[in-house]
Amino acid sequence: MEVRVRYAPSPTGMQHIGGVRTALFNYLFARANGGKFILRLEDTDRTRYGEEYVQNLFDTLAWLGIEWDEGPDKGGPYGPYVQSERFALYKKHADELVEKGQAYYCFCDAERLERIRTIQTMNKMPPGYDRSCRHLTAEEIKANIDAGKPYVIRLKVPLEGVTRFHDALLGDIEWKNEDINPDPVLLKSDGFPTYHLANIVDDHFMKITHVMRAQEWIPSTPLHVLMYRAFGWEPPQFCHLPMVMGQDGQKLSKRHGATSVNEFRARGYIPEALINYVSMLGCSYEDGRDLYSLADFEKLFKIEHLNKAPAVFDYKKLEWFNGQYMRLMSDEALYRATLPFLTGTGDAAIPVNATEQFPAPKVGPDVSGVSLDENGAPIAEGLTSAQTKEKLLQLMPLIKERLHFLCDAAEMVRFLFTEPAVPPIDQIVPKKLDAAKTKEVLEASIDFIQAIPSLDHEAAEELARKTAENLGIKLGDFMMPIRMAVTGSRVSPPLMGSIAILGADRAVERTRKTLELFK
Numbered sequence: 344m345e346v347r348v349r350y351a352p353s354p355t356g357m358q359h360i361g362g363v364r365t366a367l368f369n370y371l372f373a374r375a376n377g378g379k380f381i382l383r384l385e386d387t388d389r390t391r392y393g394e395e396y397v398q399n400l401f402d403t404l405a406w407l408g409i410e411w412d413e414g415p416d417k418g419g420p421y422g423p424y425v426q427s428e429r430f431a432l433y434k435k436h437a438d439e440l441v442e443k444g445q446a447y448y449c450f451c452d453a454e455r456l457e458r459i460r461t462i463q464t465m466n467k468m469p470p471g472y473d474r475s476c477r478h479l480t481a482e483e484i485k486a487n488i489d490a491g492k493p494y495v496i497r498l499k500v501p502l503e504g505v506t507r508f509h510d511a512l513l514g515d516i517e518w519k520n521e522d523i524n525p526d527p528v529l530l531k532s533d534g535f536p537t538y539h540l541a542n543i544v545d546d547h548f549m550k551i552t553h554v555m556r557a558q559e560w561i562p563s564t565p566l567h568v569l570m571y572r573a574f575g576w577e578p579p580q581f582c583h584l585p586m587v588m589g590q591d592g593q594k595l596s597k598r599h600g601a602t603s604v605n606e607f608r609a610r611g612y613i614p615e616a617l618i619n620y621v622s623m624l625g626c627s628y629e630d631g632r633d634l635y636s637l638a639d640f641e642k643l644f645k646i647e648h649l650n651k652a653p654a655v656f657d658y659k660k661l662e663w664f665n666g667q668y669m670r671l672m673s674d675e676a677l678y679r680a681t682l683p684f685l686t687g688t689g690d691a692a693i694p695v696n697a698t699e700q701f702p703a704p705k706v707g708p709d710v711s712g713v714s715l716d717e718n719g720a721p722i723a724e725g726l727t728s729a730q731t732k733e734k735l736l737q738l739m740p741l742i743k744e745r746l747h748f749l750c751d752a753a754e755m756v757r758f759l760f761t762e763p764a765v766p767p768i769d770q771i772v773p774k775k776l777d778a779a780k781t782k783e784v785l786e787a788s789i790d791f792i793q794a795i796p797s798l799d800h801e802a803a804e805e806l807a808r809k810t811a812e813n814l815g816i817k818l819g820d821f822m823m824p825i826r827m828a829v830t831g832s833r834v835s836p837p838l839m840g841s842i843a844i845l846g847a848d849r850a851v852e853r854t855r856k857t858l859e860l861f862k
C-alpha cells in the first residue's frame with residue numbers, strides 16, 4: 344500500500360515552527376517511504392481565514408524547499424484540496440450518518456445552548472450539549488423542519504464503553520466514551536462542516552494512510568475513530584508528534600522569541616539551518632551527526648526515530664546551525680544571501696515583531712551603505728556596481744566566520760562604503776591605556792597600515808605583534824584603537840583583511856582624522 348500523508352493547516356495565521364515541523368515530518372515520511380505528500384487547506388473557519396495566510400503557507404514551504412505532490416495549486420486525483428470547495432461532499436456525508444442512525448438533527452438555538460452552559464457552570468459540571476435532540480421522534484423532527492427551524496447535525500457518541508486506538512509513537516490510547524465531547528456538531532446550520540467532519544471525510548477520500556500531527560490533537564482522535572466507525576471506514580494510522588516547548592517547559596510561544604517562519608527569515612536565518620534543526624526537534628538519528636540536509640533526512644526519516652518526550656526549542660542551537668551553514672557557503676552564495684540584508688529588500692523587508700528581548704535586526708542601505716541600482720545590482724557611493732560587488736565578494740571570506748545571522752552582515756560591511764564618524768575619545772582609548780599612550784599607538788599604526796597591502800597575513804600579524812611589543816603593550820590594546828579609527832566600530836571583520844580591502848590610503852586618512860582628537 345502506498346504511503347499517503349498530508350499537511351492540513353488552517354489558514355488562520357502565519358506558519359510557525361510547530362506547523363512547519365508537522366509539515367516536514369509528513370514530507371520526510373512520504374519521501375522515505377516512496378509515498379505521496381499532500382497539502383490540504385482546511386479553510387472552513389471563515390471568520391479567522393486570511394488570504395495572506397494562504398500565501399504565507401506557499402511562500403514558507405517554497406522557501407524551505409518542501410514540495411508537495413498533490414495540493415491546492417497542483418491538483419491531483421482526489422481534489423479539490425481546498426475544503427471550502429468540497430462543501431457538498433461534507434453535507435452528503437453528514438446526511439448519510441443521519442440516515443444510518445449515527446447522527447441526528449439538533450434544533451437547539453443559541454439561547455438554549457447558552458442556558459445549558461450557565462447551568463453547567465453554576466453547578467460546576469463539565470460543559471457540553473445535554474443531548475436533548477437525540478431523542479426527538481420522527482414526527483417532531485419533521486415538524487421542526489417543516490416549520491423552517493434551523494438545525495445542526497450532531498454525532499451520536501456512544502453513551503458508555505471506551506474507544507481505543509493505536510498511536511504509532513505512543514502506543515495504545517483509550518478514552519472513556521463518557522469523556523468524549525457529548526455529541527459534537529458535524530454540520531453547522533449554515534451548511535458549513537466542522538473541522539472534525541471535513542477532516543475525516545477528506546482523510547478518507549484522499550486515501551490518507553498515516554495521520555501525523557501535533558499531540559494537542561490527541562483529544563480529537565477518539566472522536567475521529569468513532570466517526571470512521573460510524574461511516575464504516577477504516578481509520579488511518581495515527582502518530583501524534585511530541586510537543587515543542589520553550590526552555591521553561593511551556594509550549595513554545597511568542598514569549599520565547601520568534602516562532603513564525605517569517606520572523607526567522609527576516610532575522611537572517613537560512614533555510615538549511617531551519618530544516619536541519621527543526622527536523623531534529625523530537626527526532627533523533629542513529630549516526631549522531633549534527634549536519635543533515637533535507638535530502639539526507641528524506642532517506643533517513645523513520646517513525647521509530649521520534650521521541651515521546653517533548654522537544655525543547657533551543658534558539659542558541661539553531662543559531663549554531665545557522666552559523667555552520669553560512670560557513671559552508673561559497674563566497675558568491677553568501678554574497679547573494681546577504682545582499683537583501685544589506686539593501687533592506689527581499690527577506691530582510693519582511694516585518695518582524697520586535698520586542699525588547701528580540702530587537703529588530705539592523706538592515707538596509709542606511710546601515711550598510713549599499714543600495715540597489717535600477718538593475719537590482721548593489722551600488723555604493725563613489726563606486727560602480729561592479730566595484731561594489733567586487734569589494735563585497737572580497738569581504739565575504741572575512742565576515743563568514745563572524746556571522747550569526749545574515750542580517751549581521753549589514754553592520755560589518757558598513758566601514759567599506761561609508762565614512763565612519765570619528766568615535767568619541769573614551770571609546771578609542773583601551774581600558775589598560777591612557778590617552779597619551781593611545782596617541783602613540785595611532786601614530787605608530789600609520790607605518791603599520793601602509794605596510795599591510797604588501798604583506799601576507801602571517802607577516803602582517805608578525806609586524807603587529809612586534810609593533811605592540813616595541814610600544815610595550817598587548818596586541819589587543821594595539822589593535823583596538825586602530826580598529827576604531829579605521830572602521831568606526833569595535834566589532835569589525837578581521838582588521839588586517841579589512842584594511843587591505845579598504846585600501847591603506849583610506850585607512851591612514853581615517854587614522855589621521857582620529858589622531859586630531861588627541862592633539
Ligand code: GLU
Binds near residue numbers: 542
Ligand atoms: N487543520 C488542522 C490544523 O490546523 C489539522 C489538524 C490535523 O492534522 O488533523 O492543524
